[in-house]
Amino acid sequence: MDTITHTMLGAALFSRTGLAGGLRGAVRRNGSPRLVDWTFWAALFFGAFPDVASLGIHLIPRLLLDGYGMWRDIPPYIFTLYRCTHSLVIIAVCLLFVRLLFRPLFIPMLAWPFHVITDVFTHGPGRFQTPILYPVSDFKYAGVNWWEHPEITTTAWAVTVAFWMAILGLRYWNQISWKRELEKTQRMIRS
Ligand SMILES: [Zn+2]
Numbered sequence: 001m002d003t004i005t006h007t008m009l010g011a012a013l014f015s016r017t018g019l020a021g022g023l024r025g026a027v028r029r030n031g032s033p034r035l036v037d038w039t040f041w042a043a044l045f046f047g048a049f050p051d052v053a054s055l056g057i058h059l060i061p062r063l064l065l066d067g068y069g070m071w072r073d074i075p076p077y078i079f080t081l082y083r084c085t086h087s088l089v090i091i092a093v094c095l096l097f098v099r100l101l102f103r104p105l106f107i108p109m110l111a112w113p114f115h116v117i118t119d120v121f122t123h124g125p126g127r128f129q130t131p132i133l134y135p136v137s138d139f140k141y142a143g144v145n146w147w148e149h150p151e152i153t154t155t156a157w158a159v160t161v162a163f164w165m166a167i168l169g170l171r172y173w174n175q176i177s178w179k180r181e182l183e184k185t186q187r188m189i190r191s
Contacts, residue, residue, distance in 0.1 A: 001122045001146050005156045009118070010047020010111025012163050019167065020107050023174045042108035050085035050115050051072040051104075054078055079127070086116050087134040094095045122146040 001009075012018040017040045026037035039067045039147075060080045062070045084090050099106050119130045121143040129140040146152045164184035 001118050002153060003048050003056075004050070005153055005160075006115045006118065007047040008110075008160050009156065010114060011040055012160050013043075013045045013114065014046075014111045015043040015107050018030075018043070019163075023171055025167075025171050029063050034135045039108045042105060046111035047115055049112055050082075052120075054081035054085045057081065078137050082128070083131045083134040086119060086130050086132070088132045089134065090114060090118060091116065091149075119143075122152055141176050176178060 014020050015037060016034070017037045019025075020039065020043075021037075024031070026034045026040070028034055052124060054079060055074075058074055059070055095106065095113070096108060098109055116130060120132055120141050122145070123130050123143050124145040125140075125142050126145075129142070131138070131140055133139045144152075
């Protein structure tokens, strides 16, 4: 999948503003809304990380300088980085460290393995096939190339929009019914 879709899906699923916040969303312990939800930015970051920390190192400067021959002459170390950032083995080790050392980052960081799992099915045979078991095994699943199937990106965007509408709608409804309950109890106490 393309990096922007990965980033959007990562934030939708693994931030408190998104699914990980449940019906309450990004709130403090006392229930008041957080103005800045750091988990949103962390999940965005980890959604993009596998591509930015590998291909991005090569492509971004080229794009800014001349934009020509971007996909040619990619140095071998970029492919090594690509294998590392797209390996579930390496991700598992990193997640274990984060779980032990800084637990609040664990859920937003799941945007990283989610990126890799969606890549497995949306990258066909070739140099960008996803090396999920690197460096333990060379196994690669033959998915279909997302750039040859625009319906993959359209579906992902439609699902993301539907998801945001559903979760924001549910939270709004939850808040209204909670307020009604509170008013009812207050009236009962007064009478
Ligand atoms: Zn990727």
